[in-house]
């Protein structure tokens with residue numbers, strides 16, 4: 001948390017990470033294929049929205065403020081795509097088969113490594129470089145972006161293009177995000 005009580009973007013993204021990792025643990029502990037499928041779908045939706053929001057509003061700030069920002073972002077985006085490929089596979093696998101657990105294990109390995117890089121390297125550098133108030137504003141942007149982001153993995157398409165496709169073309173992005181933020185109806189999935 002920052003000096004004030006509002007959660008900042010790092011708090012928000014870190015909570016997301018831990019929620020998803022917790023869901024993975026729940027899947028491993030469950031013996032009920034139906035429940036495992038349901039939790040896997042929750043992981044997929046949450047992780048795609050998280051990745052798209054990061055790419056829209058957090059990675060550009062990393063490029064700008066971190067000395068090794070470009071390199072870090074390219075590495076992170078490649079890992080997001082790797083995660084999406086695994087999630088795409090995972091969507092089509094029967095939760096009662098060993099294949100489901102194989103994909104789960106691979107996904108968890110890539111995700112833990114990715115989360116570790118963000119939380120121990122990149123997020124602390126962002127907090128050091130960006131004023132606290134701005135980090136709190138970024139949390140609002142990420143929240144709003146998550147509400148309109150796609151929820152299905154599209155491993156072959158760039159996430160910023162998918163985001164614009166989901167939100168709608170052209171100008172008005174800020175208004176659309178504000179609508180999402182205030183809970184007015186919006187399109188939530190590019191499919």
Ligand SMILES: [Fe+2]
Pocket residue numbers: 013017050054115118
């Ligand atoms: Fe993240």
Ligand SMILES: [Fe+2]
Pocket residue numbers: 051054076080114118
């Ligand atoms: Fe990420």
